[in-house]
Amino acid sequence: MHVKRRWSGALVAAGLAAVSITACSPPEDKVPSIGYSFDNNVDTYNARTVDGAASGARQAFTRVQVGFSYLGPEGDALSDNDIGTTAIVPGDTLTVQYTIAPAATYSDGAPMACDDLVLAWAANSGRFATDRPMFDAASTAGYSDIERIDCVPGAKEATVVFAAGRNYDNWRALFGATDLLPAHVAARAVGVANVVDPILGGDDEVVSRIADFWNTGWTLTPGAIDTSLLPSAGPYRVESYTVEDGLVLVANDAWWGIPPETEQVVVWPKGTDAAAKVADGSLDVIDQGAGALDAVGATEGFATTSQPSRGVEQLTFATQGVLAEASARRAVAACIPRSDLFDTLGHPGFEVAAAGLGAGVVDSRLVQPGTLEYPSVATVVGDRYQRSNLDQAGKELVGADESDLTVRVGYLGPDARRAEEVRRMAADCAAAGITVQDASSPEFTPSALRSGAVDAVLGNSGSLPGPSGSASGVVARYSLRTGTGLNVGGYSNARIDSIIDQLAVTEDPERVLALATEGEKILWNDMPSLPLYNEPRTTVVSDGMQDVVPNPTAAGAGWNMDRWVLLR
Numbered sequence: 001m002h003v004k005r006r007w008s009g010a011l012v013a014a015g016l017a018a019v020s021i022t023a024c025s026p027p028e029d030k031v032p033s034i035g036y037s038f039d040n041n042v043d044t045y046n047a048r049t050v051d052g053a054a055s056g057a058r059q060a061f062t063r064v065q066v067g068f069s070y071l072g073p074e075g076d077a078l079s080d081n082d083i084g085t086t087a088i089v090p091g092d093t094l095t096v097q098y099t100i101a102p103a104a105t106y107s108d109g110a111p112m113a114c115d116d117l118v119l120a121w122a123a124n125s126g127r128f129a130t131d132r133p134m135f136d137a138a139s140t141a142g143y144s145d146i147e148r149i150d151c152v153p154g155a156k157e158a159t160v161v162f163a164a165g166r167n168y169d170n171w172r173a174l175f176g177a178t179d180l181l182p183a184h185v186a187a188r189a190v191g192v193a194n195v196v197d198p199i200l201g202g203d204d205e206v207v208s209r210i211a212d213f214w215n216t217g218w219t220l221t222p223g224a225i226d227t228s229l230l231p232s233a234g235p236y237r238v239e240s241y242t243v244e245d246g247l248v249l250v251a252n253d254a255w256w257g258i259p260p261e262t263e264q265v266v267v268w269p270k271g272t273d274a275a276a277k278v279a280d281g282s283l284d285v286i287d288q289g290a291g292a293l294d295a296v297g298a299t300e301g302f303a304t305t306s307q308p309s310r311g312v313e314q315l316t317f318a319t320q321g322v323l324a325e326a327s328a329r330r331a332v333a334a335c336i337p338r339s340d341l342f343d344t345l346g347h348p349g350f351e352v353a354a355a356g357l358g359a360g361v362v363d364s365r366l367v368q369p370g371t372l373e374y375p376s377v378a379t380v381v382g383d384r385y386q387r388s389n390l391d392q393a394g395k396e397l398v399g400a401d402e403s404d405l406t407v408r409v410g411y412l413g414p415d416a417r418r419a420e421e422v423r424r425m426a427a428d429c430a431a432a433g434i435t436v437q438d439a440s441s442p443e444f445t446p447s448a449l450r451s452g453a454v455d456a457v458l459g460n461s462g463s464l465p466g467p468s469g470s471a472s473g474v475v476a477r478y479s480l481r482t483g484t485g486l487n488v489g490g491y492s493n494a495r496i497d498s499i500i501d502q503l504a505v506t507e508d509p510e511r512v513l514a515l516a517t518e519g520e521k522i523l524w525n526d527m528p529s530l531p532l533y534n535e536p537r538t539t540v541v542s543d544g545m546q547d548v549v550p551n552p553t554a555a556g557a558g559w560n561m562d563r564w565v566l567l568r
Contacts, residue, residue, distance in 0.1 A: 033264040034545075034566050035246075035283040038556055040412070040466035041443075042247055042269040045218035045230055045238075047178040048124060050485040051445050053138035054464050059287065059556035060247060060267045062177045063260075066234035068098065069176040071555035075310045075471030077173035082257040083112070083233070086172075089159070094167040098175065100156040103256035106182055106231035114151035114158035115183035115196050117175055121149050121160075122199045122207065123214050124179070126483070130204065134211035138462075138485040141478040141504065142168045153194040167505055170472045177555070181218070182231050189213045189229075222247075235260040235562035246272070249561075260562035261547070267558075270412065271442055278302075284566055285548055287467070287557035289460075290348045290536035291417030301543045306349030308358025308534040309552035310368070310469030311460035312476065313346070313421075315409070315530040316446070318455050319490045322405055329527035331396035332407055332436075332456070335429035337388040338532055345417055346533035361386065362531040365480065365523055366503065366516040368473045369534065373513045380520040385530070393432035406435040410454035412465035413440030418458050421532075449488040460535050462486040467537060467556045475554070477503060480528060491528035495519075542566070 040056030047057035047065075062070065068086060069077040079086070083104060089095035104112035122128055123135040124143035137143075145166035150159040162168060183195045190209040192198060198206035218229060222243045230238045235257065236249040247267035251260050268277060277283040290306055315336070317329045342361045353359045356370035363378035384392075397405060409425070411418045419438065426436035439454045446463040448454045460468040461476040463486060468475065479486040481500045482493075499519040506512055523529075539550040539557050546565040551557055 031264050032262050032566070033266055034262050034285065034561075034564055035266050035268060035277065036285045036287075036558060036561065037268040037272060037274060037277070037283055038270070038287040038466060038558070039289055039415070040270050042241075042267065043220050045220055046181060046214065048120075048138055048181075049136045049215060050138050050488070051136075051447055053462065053486060054445050054447075054466075056267075056269055056466055058178045058554055059466065059558050060249075060269075061234075062555050062559050063562045064232045064234045064236050064238065064249060064252075065178045065180060067176040067178070067180045068174075069172050070559060071173075071177070071470055071551070071553050072559070073549055073551045073553070075469065075553045077170065077176060077470075077472075079172070080177070084156075093164050094162040094171065096160045096162075096171060098158045098160060100158075101256065102156065104156075104233065105254050105256065106184070106233050107237045107252045107254045108228070108231040109254070110182070110184045110231065111154070111156075112180075112233050113154050113156060113183070114149070115153055115187075115194055116180045117158045117160070118149050118151050118196050118199055119181060119183040119186060119210070119214070120175055120179050121146055122195075123211070128199075128204070128207050128211065130208075133483075134208050136215045136485060139475055139478045140484060141474045142170060142174045145504070149200070151196055151200070153196040165505070169505055169507055170474055173470070173472065173474070177559075180233070181214070182233070185229055185231065186210055186213050186217070189217055236265060258562075261565045265558075265561050265564070284542040284545055285557060285564070286538075286540040287550075288538050288540070289415065289417060289466075290538045291345065291415075291420070302540050303543070304349070304538060304540050305550050306536055306538045307550060307552050308347065308350065309460075309467060309537045310357070310471065310473075311464070311467060311535045311552075311554070312362050312365075312469065313458075313460060313532040313535040314362075314463075315532070316449065316457045316459070316463045316479075316489050317528060317530070318449055318452070319492075319528060321452055321455060322402075322407065323455050325400040326526050327396045327399035328402055328405060330525075331393045331400060331402070331405065331432070332429065332434060333385050333527050333530045334389045334393035334396055335432045335434055336385070336425050336530065337428050338530075339386045340388075341421055341424060342533040345421060346536060348536055349538065350536070358534045358536070360533070362533055364516065364520055365529060365531055366473075366477055366499070366519045367512065368471075372509055373516055376513055377516045377520055380517060381524050384524070388428040390428075390432045393429070393434065397433060404433040404435070406437060407456055408437045408439040408454045409456045409458050410439040410441075410444050410446075410448050411458040412444045413442060415440065421458060446486070446488045450490065457488065463488050464554075467535075467552065468554045469535075470553050474504065480523070489528055491526070493522060493526060496522055496526075 084100040126140040147163040237252040
């Protein structure tokens with residue numbers, strides 16, 4: 001039988017408390033299973049492509065594709081010693097020795113090897129290109145700073161050597177969860193003995209074929225997946241994927257670490273009828289942007305935690321078409337009621353803190369709220385763009401030689417909160433002669449901005465529709481760098497590129513402050529994006545669930561799904 005469930009009448013205080021309440025028993029012949037849903041599509045096994053980063057692949061596979069680190073609830077990269085160990089090699093140039101655990105083996109029996117690191121570096125470094133990058137990588141952050149990887153094909157050790165002067169500060173996040181894909185599968189698909197020799201040997205013809213597979217070979221279509229392409233190096237592996245039965249993850253028998261607490265987790269991506277799944281008892285954990293649960297209604301048996309995320313809700317503008325001129329982008333920004341959007345939509349379910357995440361409108365793209373540098377950097381914008389300013393918008397339109405302007409705003413729908421954001425933008429901007437149109441769809445990806453299908457993307461850091469962000473904020477910065485995959489607006493400024501590159505290797509707070517302040521002066525003038533507020537995230541768990549720890553970062557609530565237990 002199923003437990004009657006409800007949304008908790010009082011919101012649990014934001015934090016990391018796990019929910020633990022006893023529920024009743026399922027039929028004895030059923031495999032112990034937990035239902036998990038989040039606000040994104042799952043259409044690829046590769047979370048590192050542009051569209052893969054914008055999908056729910058990272059939330060679905062963080063305990064399937066395990067790496068040398070994982071993103072914890074505070075947004076920091078934490079070491080995962082099940083995969084292996086890392087050690088800094090003494091010297092002026094950053095050099096890291098990676099040692100893969102001797103027992104580390106994929107679910108298909110192939111050993112994990114340094115080949116997997118070489119493939120990750122090749123794909124994400126931006127190093128391999130002809131007239132364009134071969135690999136459609138979302139971000140090159142950190143990987144582009146690696147000069148070389150020393151690896152003997154099939155070996156359990158790799159030495160990663162960074163370029164002189166490029167001691168990447170956030171190196172522990174590299175080769176982390178969902179970064180390492182099975183290199184032996186890519187090699188088999190293109191008909192070579194291994195990927196290491198052609199990559200390190202500079203065989204562009206073979207590397208191009210490897211890139212083609214990396215870009216599209218791990219696409220997932222419900223009802224038509226090939227599990228031989230999806231071996232796991234984590235506690236769970238993919239068993240099946242259909243619209244009717246969801247994405248089924250089962251315990252990986254080849255896993256050498258502590259076995260998962262629950263034998264099966266069924267992932268229900270965006271588009272699932274959440275109300276129906278709640279009613280029939282199929283959902284136990286729901287991770288959503290706040291305001292996306294309205295359709296479920298009042299249901300007993302659930303507890304809710306809401307908190308600000310590390311990702312920033314923002315508009316990313318095209319730098320072509322009707323918004324090619326910076327003055328046109330500033331005109332749109334001037335009529336958007338940022339303070340009102342934060343007050344009414346930016347902190348549902350949690351108290352606004354005096355400082356830090358979720359404290360108010362976000363006024364920087366280069367440093368995060370809660371950091372030492374943020375209060376000073378945030379003063380760059382002053383009182384501009386806090387509220388709808390029709391006079392300023394009108395002046396900017398004249399500068400852009402536009403008497404009226406139509407801006408199509410795309411986002412992954414349906415999403416009640418973002419629909420309301422666009423509605424309010426449209427209402428305020430109409431008086432300035434700017435028409436804001438809702439261009440959302442269930443199939444929307446940020447790549448639509450690159451193709452000119454929309455004029456702006458409403459999403460999280462990096463234009464991502466689902467959870468995003470980390471303590472380092474690296475992805476957000478690099479999404480403004482020329483040529484980066486997630487720079488879907490096509491923004492390019494040589495000085496901003498230099499500032500982003502310097503911030504990646506700078507720990508000195510005074511230097512960070514100086515660089516970020518200079519950068520924000522440029523960005524508020526160029527207006528490639530308009531930050532709004534830290535996106536509020538909601539984690540909903542059913543009565544009886546244990547050890548669900550909300551994670552308002554790019555990893556999402558599934559970061560520790562192998563520890564989840566549903567007491568029967």
